[in-house]
Amino acid sequence: MTELLSNTPGGTLLVFALVVPAAGLMLAFLAGGRAAMRVAFAVVAVQLGLSIAIARAVWDSGAALIYLAGGWRPPLGIALRADGISAAMMVMTAIVLAAVALYARTNFSAATERRADLTFWCLLIALSGAMNAVFLGNDLFNLYVALELLTFVAVPLVCLDGKPATLQAALRYLLFALIGSVLYLLGVALFYGAYAALDITLLRGRIHGEPAAYLAVALMTAGLLAKTALFPLHLWLPPAHADAPPAASAVLSALVVKAKFFLILRLWFALMPTLAEGPGADLLGALGAGAILFGSALALRQARLKLLIAYSTLAQLGYLFLMIPLATGPVNWLFWSAGAWTGGMFQAIAHGFAKAAMFLAAGLMAEVAGHDRIAGLAGIGRALPVATLGFALGGLSLLGVPPSGGFLAKWLLLTASIAEGQWWWAVVMLIGGAMAGGYIFRVLANTLADSPAPLPVAPRGRQYVVLALALCSLALGLLPAGPSALLQIGRVGP
């Protein structure tokens, strides 16, 4: 099916998804202080509504929504496009951001105004816009700008507290991400030089296996891998995600890395749909497998809870990349390939909810215990029963326990790998699952233990935020029908 690049009904919604945060950001910056928080809440709420409206519109029309900026057609104009995976990721992003905003209200609203508070709320608004720009962009250069926006939002989030360790982590993150950006930009230049177009849909029609296209996409993918922190390019992720304030860690781990992965999917499935059948996909799969094994093993060895969660992110990202060699294949595999596609996206979404829940729970635990050493978490289960439950549910989703969304994701990927004769990925996934069991149970056993001195029972409000996020991950497994059909809309086959 070839898509026509013209405005579709509902396309205007896409513009609002970008304009609202941009306007909100300016407003918040000017208003300052507590007003910034209110603006952020308003933006997050509007974005939630918008993303659901977009998902509905995609669902109703059964095809991608397209908006041409200013009515100009590509190659000169710039198109915004929302297909099923964009819509699903936007909804996930909006929900996680809303939850994080509710959670962070306590941390970032000091009575005396601090710079960190204003920065946080502004960054939260900007993040919402940057994520949407990644999900909606159909123009490679536009996507570059979106990527950079995302980096500029993510880096300050890492070092909000201004401690030397976090500053160093942020600088490492920024510099490594910049190499990735330049590689991406180099690819963009090559594409423009070869085809005089940057619109993904247009380019798809123009590329016929020229070497320049392959070189360009290899550079762009490598750049995005550096920004996704896929093993062995993970140097910046553990310290950046583990030392940031919990609310920031949650969005970094749950959302920001997913956006980069999303772009890789765009390149490999929308821009050049034949790529994923070649040996390059196996390389990405192999790196993903390495990430699963390495990340899980290191997560098992961490003494600090937030580092454990960060390494677990490393491992869970690996599962996403297994989708690339699996979500393609000859015609007789199409059934499984669609399953792998759904499975990979479910993994992205379920992990988003679960990981946000876990980081937020870890934040509460650190507040109550005064530290985040796993061995010293005794009594937390009593002080924070709801948050511990949320952590457990999130963890079980990572581990792939039914009926969670994580289970369904892994089940679909596993069946696809066996059915397509690529059983080695299944072995890696199962080993990863067993190790995930190890590190989740290790944390839970410590939180359930009796503490020598009882900890104060914490207020419930923010704990319910954690639980709600974990339940979202669970709900995906219980009601998968709608989301899985949505994810197939606008998918480009080879």
Added chain:
Amino acid sequence: MSADLYGLCGAALVGIGLYGLIVQPHPLRKILAFNILGGGVFLLFGVFARRGAALSLPGDPVPQALLITGLVVSFAATALAVALLLRLAAETGRARLDDE
């Protein structure tokens, strides 16, 4: 002819920048290397703009627009990196990326 020259220069800058980013230990040098790397890529955009001239245009305007946007982005990135570096140096008295 000159387009080829610019292209080669661009490629050389990319190589130098990449080398510097990976090998130079000091963050400030890395930031500079990033700018060299970026410069190389922008030069390539210039080359592609020049190609448009072959179509009896004075120059393809699209790469020029991209280039300007890219410059702004890379300026912002440099500013952010320098700000972080200054803050790091102020907090710790030294600026290093690796712990050892």
Added chain:
Amino acid sequence: MIALALATPLVMLLACLWDRAQRVMPRLLALAPLPALAAALLSAPPLVIDQPLVHIVLEFDRTGAMLTGAAALLWCAGGAAATVRLRGDLHPVRFTMFWLLTQAGSLAVFMAADLAGFFVAYTVVSLAAYGLVLHDQTPRATRAAGIYAVFAVLGEGLVLLGFVMLAAAAPGQRLLIRDALAALPPTGYGAATLAALIGGFGLKMGLVPGHVWMPPTYRAAPAPAAAVLSGAAVKAGVIGLIRFLPLDAPWPQAGTILAALGFASAFFGVAMGITRSHPKTVLAFSSISQMGVIAALAGTALMAGHGAGQDGFTIGFYAMHHLLAKGALFLAVAVALTQRDGRMVPLLLPACLVALGMGGLPLTGGAVAKLATKDLFGTGLPATLSALSAAGTTLLMLHFLRRLAHLLPRGDSRIAPLATRLAWWTIAAAALVLPWMLYPGAFAGLLTAEAIWSSLWPVLLGGVLAALLFRLAPLRDLPEDTELILAEATIGRPGVWNWLDRLDHVLRRWSAAGLALVVVALALAALLMA
């Protein structure tokens, strides 16, 4: 009806989140399985949930109803004993929540007729039991729970692999177990699938060499929890074998391996069990041994391939007796642990009958269960091994009875709470009587002299062996924690994995990561342009 049966424990579980209900729920544990018991007795109609990607069918067949009923009865009695145990406990609510969750999974696993439903139930019963093992939080309980979790997750992984392979061989989203089995090709693929399934369920059943988690776990769990875990929860593995082995066609090699594994466990359990002193540990080894017999039965059935209907029921029937008998004996330990009473007869007499029944003492339920396996084991080597294992079980059970009597202090007179004793008597009676009621054949066959002799001689042999052993060669006790130490050693000593940290440190150096990025970019370019 089925929905009600499963909703009851789950609703009670949710109620535990509500402060006011929290105090009541631990007292209602005995009531939670009653709807399931009723549903099993009435053979309630199936429950079907049909959604794209989620297709779940819960229904009763003969085997499933029998096991559900017996398990519900045991959960009931165990619940009564647990309520007593929870008086004055530090964490009654937490125990109650894990108990209810484990129970829901344990009962649902017998009803599931499709892959997804089975896996959900199986996972719930396996993982939730962790909380019951951990409950006392002594150092021993913490270690045992850790080992339990590792083996449970490993077993889950293998079972999941088997399920995935089944599903991949049978495309379609609505996977009933029987359809999946019918689509299993009789090739290397099929054999690999069976290997994964047998490995997974074998770990759950504690077959040698995957048995190391079982003794520490049952030793550490509170006695009522040990009763339901060893009686009901472990049967998730048995029902797994019954449901997922393709018993309709002969698989000689897989069957032989399973049977060999089973008999090895049967004798190993006896040999190890008589070297331990605590009754709970002895019972755990008896479980390993009995699960071995069940695996041997399943292996023999797989070799023959007569048909799932009859052979599956036979395996289930034997398992049902073990479910009740083992549950009863653990409850006897629970009584003994709370008893401060010199009167031993009300405890020990039924215990003797149930324990020796496991060895096949004529006229007990155990003898019926043993006789029911006669057809399947046939007359050759399997039959001989089965009889010898019965002798071994008798020996082990006599050892258990000695240790149990040892547990009872003399002189002081404080009797165990009535609820615990009632629970114990109920399950003991059920173990003795229910197999008679559910026996599928004619009673006449059970009462012939030949039949009685065939179950009697192993018991006599076991008795003679016991007399010889206890008199002539007093056994040196092995340390209680042998298995714990063994298991921890297999998982890895601290320090073995330190190289991982070093590798991470190297990879995260700037120059290494930068180089890796360049290499990845070049490799990708080379692979794509090739």
